[in-house]
Amino acid sequence: MPARPVLLTVDDDRAVSRAVARDLRRRYGDRYRVVRAESGADALAALRELTARGETTALLLADHRMPGMTGVEFLEQAMDLTPTAKRVLLTAYADTDAAIRAINDVDLDHYLLKPWDPPEELLYPVLDELLEAWTRTARAPFDGLTLLGHQWSPETQELKEFLARNQVPYRHLQGEDGAAIRTAAELTDDALLPATVFPDGTVLSRPSLQAVAQKCGLATTAGSPFYDVVVVGAGPAGLGSAVYAASEGLRTLLVERTATGGQAGQSSRIENYLGFPNGVSGAELAQRARDQAVRFGVEVLTASEVTAITPNGDGRALSFADGSQVTAHAVVLATGVSWTRLPAEGADTFAGRGVYYGAAAHEAADCRGQEVYVIGAANSAGQAALHFAKFASRVVMLCRGTDIRNSMSDYLVARIEANSAIDVLTCTQVVAVEGTDHVERLVLANGATGQTQTVPASRLFVFIGAQPPTEWLGDAFARDSRGFLQTGPALLDEAGRPPADWPLSRAPYHLECSVPGVFVAGDVRAESVKRVASAVGEGAMAVTLVHRYLEAIG
Structure with missing residues (x-):
């Protein structure tokens, strides 16, 4: 549940502070959360934390005569942190001149004279009116991650896409909309952006995708050193492989650099996929498939990058960008493709900025x-x-x-x-x-x-062309002239013989690449059909061939 809006009261007299908080809770405790402080500095610290966490402050009630920082001085500094909160000064009769000046100096909404007893006559009517006015213009509280950064920043764009595709609730603030949170999180220097501010107040300045993923609770490192099969890439082909492998009892690890779904996951609507007569968004299809994979016990890694695949006895060792390594009996490569870069002057300069x-x-x-x-x-x-x-x-x-x-x-x-x-x-x-x-x-x-x-x-x-991300693979992986991975019959010569360096007596299986035990599914495979349905089908077919391979090696 979103946090209730805050009523913040500050008074250096502990007895008065408790009395104010007591009266506020009695009247408003079911709708608002009352926070009290006993100095202006403590109140500002509390306000910074509340603002950084994305909590909404509806009203500030400050005593004027406080040592170190007067109520007016507090309200003036608080305006930068919560400009929409209603501001009320609690003052003695002798200080009414200061209160009147504060109406202009700090846009004071009201001042109240001590004592305010009975509150039903001297406190609640004033606050009722102010809170009603605040409610009419207040934004609904946001209980998610806040992204701070310029809209024309490539780094900001990368974070937006990562959060959206992983279905992490977030809001993107910039300019005046994000000024209060930037101040609260001490991010006033543009060099510290983009930054993410989490609901618990944690701030990550210029974070990596892996750091954000970890903070969001997404797994980024493998939980075991060994698996039956590792699927690299979580597009339709990779998700299909993972679902079928895990459902058939194979211990399966699914690794994705950014988010599940691949290119298909970015599609606003897929209308020619079997079983969805009204169409389905790529994001929804990807999330359904991910949920299905997890239900079958697939371990899913996000923001993790495989940098090498090498033979290791009967297994295949996969190295990750963070230096870790896992071994599997078999591997399914389903990395998909990326869009071809636009060959126009200035296109690379403005990538992520339009x-x-x-x-x-x-x-x-x-x-x-x-x-x-x-x-x-x-x-x-x-x-x-x-x-x-x-x-x-x-x-x-x-x-x-x-x-x-x-x-x-x-x-x-x-x-x-x-x-x-x-x-x-x-x-x-x-x-x-x-x-x-x-x-x-x-x-x-x-x-x-x-x-x-x-x-x-x-x-x-x-949306032009297709570039297979295969440059990270070693020379042992055969590719065609465009970089797509060759498999099965494509590896054979005119006489139907496998390449000279093929180590096994049998020919490569249909989706098996030039490295035995490594299978290829989906768009990254040479001569594949570039459709979601065919990618899912190849992913399932790869698992059938994985079983055949595992039976052959004993």
Whole structure:
């Protein structure tokens, strides 16, 4: 349950402090949490902690005459930490002039004279009115992680995507919206951003994804040195492998660098996947599959990177970026693919600052009322364009070809053509990306006419090509000219013989790569069908071949 809003009272006289807190709890204790302090410094410290934890302070009630820091001085400093809280000064009759001046100096909402007895006449009516006014404008309390950072920072963008894809509740604050929490967390220097502030008040400045994952309770290191099978990559193929392996009694470890779902997990809607007649978001499908894997006993690692796979007797040793290592009887590589980098001048400079590869569904809300450009003509680009069109004022699809029908499913083409918020520019490429601290303009070239034009833009989403992340694998892993892993029949020569360095008497199994015991499933495999259903099917098929391999080695 979200924490109740706070009523903070400060008075250096312990008896008075207790009396104020007692009267506040009697009237408001069921709706508010009363916190008391006995000095301005202690009250500011409490307020910093409350603000850093994301708790809401509704009212500050401060005694004026306190040693070291007067009530007015406290309220003045407190404005930076909780600018929306109502401010009340408790004062003696002799100090009413100071209270009146404070109305202008610290935007004082009210002052009360001592004594306030009976509170039903002299205290509660005033506070009732102030709290009612505060409630009308107060934001609902947020019980999650707060991300502080500039929206055009690549590091901030990376953290946003990580949190969203791992379904960690968070809010992103910047500028005036985040000023109070930045002050409370002592993050006023921009060099300390991005930063994450957790509900318990823990602050991580410029954190790694692994540090955030650990703090969020996600496992990042293996719990055992040995497994029957390790699945590298948690897209549809990897999730399929993990579910089938664990359900058949294999001790299974699933390793993912960022979040479960892969590219499919970023899709706003998948409508041609069997069993979901109304479609399903990539995030929901990924979460369902992850929950299913965990239910079968799969151990899932997040923000963990495998850096090498080497033979180790009958097993295969997997090395991690943090220096740790595990061994498995068999390995399934399901690392998927990443989007091809845009070969336009300035594109790399503005990556994460207006140029984005792929697009998680949460990005759409940031595009409200703007013009959005999408590069690509396959289903992923079409789904993104349709989703962005619900928020953006206009979506422009840029395609090199002459017709999106050549590469996009018919049902998507029909919806795009029927959507007045989407324009499709064919024979068009982005040749340059321009701006200062973020994207401001795109230079477009028409391949048919050779003409160029410069258009204003703040966001460009790229869905072109596919790059297999296989550069970390050693030379023992055979690849095609594009870097995709070759398996089974692709490894054989014209006479049907395996390569000369193949160590076994049998030929490689269908999904087995050039290293025995290592199987490949999904988009990273050469000549694979780039569809979610086929990736899941290959993941299941890989487990069948893993069983065959394990039986062969005894």
